[in-house]
Amino acid sequence: MVTKLTGDDTGIVGDLSCDRRALLTGTCCGFLLLGMPIVPARASEGGPAGAQLSFFADRPMMDQSGKLHAYRPPRGFRGGAPVSTLDDERLRRLSPFMT
Amino acid sequence: MVGTVPGDMDGVFVRVGGEWYYPPKFADDAPLHSDGYISAFRIKDGKVSFRGRYVETPRFRANLAEGRQQFGNYRNPFTHDEKVQGLDATVANTAPLAHAGMLFALKEDALPYRIDPATLATMGPHDFGGDYKSQTFTAHPKIDPVSGEMLTFGYEATGLLSDDLFYYVIDRNGAVTREVRLKVPYVSVVHDWAVTQDHILITFGGYTTSMERLREGKVHWGWDKTKPSMVGIMPRDGDASGLRWFRGPERCMMHTLNAVSEGDKVTLYAPFYDSNFFPFFGNVDGSPWDPSKARCFFRKMTFDLSSSSDSWEEEILFPTQVGDLAKMDHRFLTQPARYAFTMFADPTRPFDEERAGNLQGRVSNSYGRFDMHTGEVESYFVGDTHTLQECSFVPRRGSTAEGDGYLIGTTSNLAELRTELVIVDAQRLSEGELARVILPFRGGPQVHGAWYDAEELQGLMPMPVGEGVSRADHAVAGRYDANLFDTSGEGQP
Ligand SMILES: [Fe+2]
Numbered sequence: 286m287v288t289k290l291t292g293d294d295t296g297i298v299g300d301l302s303c304d305r306r307a308l309l310t311g312t313c314c315g316f317l318l319l320g321m322p323i324v325p326a327r328a329s330e331g332g333p334a335g336a337q338l339s340f341f342a343d344r345p346m347m348d349q350s351g352k353l354h355a356y357r358p359p360r361g362f363r364g365g366a367p368v369s370t371l372d373d374e375r376l377r378r379l380s381p382f383m384t
Numbered sequence: 385m386v387g388t389v390p391g392d393m394d395g396v397f398v399r400v401g402g403e404w405y406y407p408p409k410f411a412d413d414a415p416l417h418s419d420g421y422i423s424a425f426r427i428k429d430g431k432v433s434f435r436g437r438y439v440e441t442p443r444f445r446a447n448l449a450e451g452r453q454q455f456g457n458y459r460n461p462f463t464h465d466e467k468v469q470g471l472d473a474t475v476a477n478t479a480p481l482a483h484a485g486m487l488f489a490l491k492e493d494a495l496p497y498r499i500d501p502a503t504l505a506t507m508g509p510h511d512f513g514g515d516y517k518s519q520t521f522t523a524h525p526k527i528d529p530v531s532g533e534m535l536t537f538g539y540e541a542t543g544l545l546s547d548d549l550f551y552y553v554i555d556r557n558g559a560v561t562r563e564v565r566l567k568v569p570y571v572s573v574v575h576d577w578a579v580t581q582d583h584i585l586i587t588f589g590g591y592t593t594s595m596e597r598l599r600e601g602k603v604h605w606g607w608d609k610t611k612p613s614m615v616g617i618m619p620r621d622g623d624a625s626g627l628r629w630f631r632g633p634e635r636c637m638m639h640t641l642n643a644v645s646e647g648d649k650v651t652l653y654a655p656f657y658d659s660n661f662f663p664f665f666g667n668v669d670g671s672p673w674d675p676s677k678a679r680c681f682f683r684k685m686t687f688d689l690s691s692s693s694d695s696w697e698e699e700i701l702f703p704t705q706v707g708d709l710a711k712m713d714h715r716f717l718t719q720p721a722r723y724a725f726t727m728f729a730d731p732t733r734p735f736d737e738e739r740a741g742n743l744q745g746r747v748s749n750s751y752g753r754f755d756m757h758t759g760e761v762e763s764y765f766v767g768d769t770h771t772l773q774e775c776s777f778v779p780r781r782g783s784t785a786e787g788d789g790y791l792i793g794t795t796s797n798l799a800e801l802r803t804e805l806v807i808v809d810a811q812r813l814s815e816g817e818l819a820r821v822i823l824p825f826r827g828g829p830q831v832h833g834a835w836y837d838a839e840e841l842q843g844l845m846p847m848p849v850g851e852g853v854s855r856a857d858h859a860v861a862g863r864y865d866a867n868l869f870d871t872s873g874e875g876q877p
Contacts, residue, residue: 369741373675374663381415382831383771
């Protein structure tokens with residue numbers, strides 16, 4: 286579900302070509318992460334909190350309202366890289382239909 | 385959404401696959417034993433809505449109640465916990481089916497599980513008013529486009545390891561009109577089959593089982609290369625006395641495309657493997673699984689019913705290795721047809737190893753339209769960080785020409801960590817997609833999918849108000865994810 290935001294609540298920031306993987310590897314948007322709490326202190330209390338890094342339309346976005354889901358980097362990578370070292374047998378044992 | 389969803393598409397693309405909700409009890413269990421998950425893209429007026437949830441089988445609910453995996457190796461009750469003995473252990477993780485206005489999730493070891501088309505909630509097993517007597521139901525029933533009947537079967541029909549195969553005809557209203565009880569020469573995976581206007585063809589080979597291997601705690605199937613591939617042909621309106629078995633060389637016969645009867649000649653079109661495709665169903669002679677033999681080609685197999693020979697002629701139609709999850713314009717099933725559609729790995733296309741890992745050559749990066757009249761292959765390339773799942777054919781509304789419509793299917797974007805839906809003009813694959821719908825998350829697993837026009841299902845998922853992808857609703861999130869996107873088990877909850 287996408288929360289409708291208005292006015293100065295939000296702003297697309299940083300390099301618009303930045304994607305999640307690039308964000309994780311620190312190859313773009315690096316300045317966003319410097320000194321910026323990814324999840325603001327009061328976010329868990331339910332009400333609007335301070336600015337936080339979020340994602341919208343697959344782009345990083347600085348959510349000034351605290352209403353969006355904060356971006357939480359996954360622990361570990363979730364792409365093809367972890368399985369790229371597997372041989373054909375181990376890959377097919379893991380995911381015969383590659384989904 | 386990038387591009388435009390064709391305005392004449394009004395229906396639903398349903399996908400069924402397996403995902404471990406709890407980790408497997410044994411590390412070597414088959415991934416085909418993972419919990420069934422059904423998801424659906426509802427499409428209307430150029431808009432798309434998505435929903436997905438686990439199929440709540442008795443097994444799923446029993447595990448949820450205990451908070452852990454209680455079922456052991458693939459289709460081996462000797463390895464299940466005592467507490468769940470006697471429960472239906474199916475995972476309903478293979479294919480969707482729409483018939484008589486109803487929606488089902490299928491797996492070949494149990495009855496169909498009926499699904500609410502609006503919510504995807506599980507309603508329970510369905511035995512067609514008690515007239516369907518087999519304990520099992522194939523994941524590949526065939527809808528006769530001429531009569532609207534469903535032809536179907538179950539193997540191991542009277543219980544574990546039984547050599548009974550029951551064949552059924554179910555009319556367009558969901559009533560069983562015909563049952564024929566058959567025997568198979570050896571108990572094997574009868575995963576798919578084929579039908580023509582005159583005959584049914586029962587296809588299998590290689591996989592074997594026994595009470596001994598089950599008592600030893602092994603998965604249900606092993607591969608025995610000494611076993612012949614088998615095709616049983618019977619008149620559609622015949623009985624068991626009319627069933628005739630043909631034998632061939634070592635073949636892994638998982639999926640078919642089409643079959644046609646012309647006089648005494650029956651022709652089967654099928655993307656079969658040379659040998660064992662599944663390494664988790666190991667070779668019974670103890671030899672290692674050989675990936676070089678797990679090669680799949682479109683084959684044409686011709687049976688001469690006027691001959692006394694019990695063999696067939698086989699021809700490989702295209703030199704291209706393909707994925708065996710192939711589709712055709714299903715309006716032409718049982719009739720002579722020109723086009724086959726399937727995914728394949730095109731080695732001439734790029735793959736971005738930097739962003740998606742070194743999977744070059746091992747991802748299905750293309751759909752192909754294989755023209756069986758000219759031998760030409762026209763292809764669609766999905767992207768340099770992607771792998772495709774099985775496509776489905778969507779007839780263009782009002783069209784009657786074979787292949788006039790769209791291909792729809794999902795693709796895993798291995799760099800962006802998400803699922804995307806692509807829609808391609810089936811007659812213009814090389815021109816790229818008409819629309820791409822980018823889910824902001826992974827859209828759940830798929831073995832098989834199918835497109836159903838809205839009028840084929842009663843009580844279909846309503847379209848929410850809004851634009852573009854207006855709903856993204858995962859009803860139950862997996863706790864353990866052993867699939868391609870997260871091998872570490874450390875992903876986001
Ligand atoms: Fe299948």
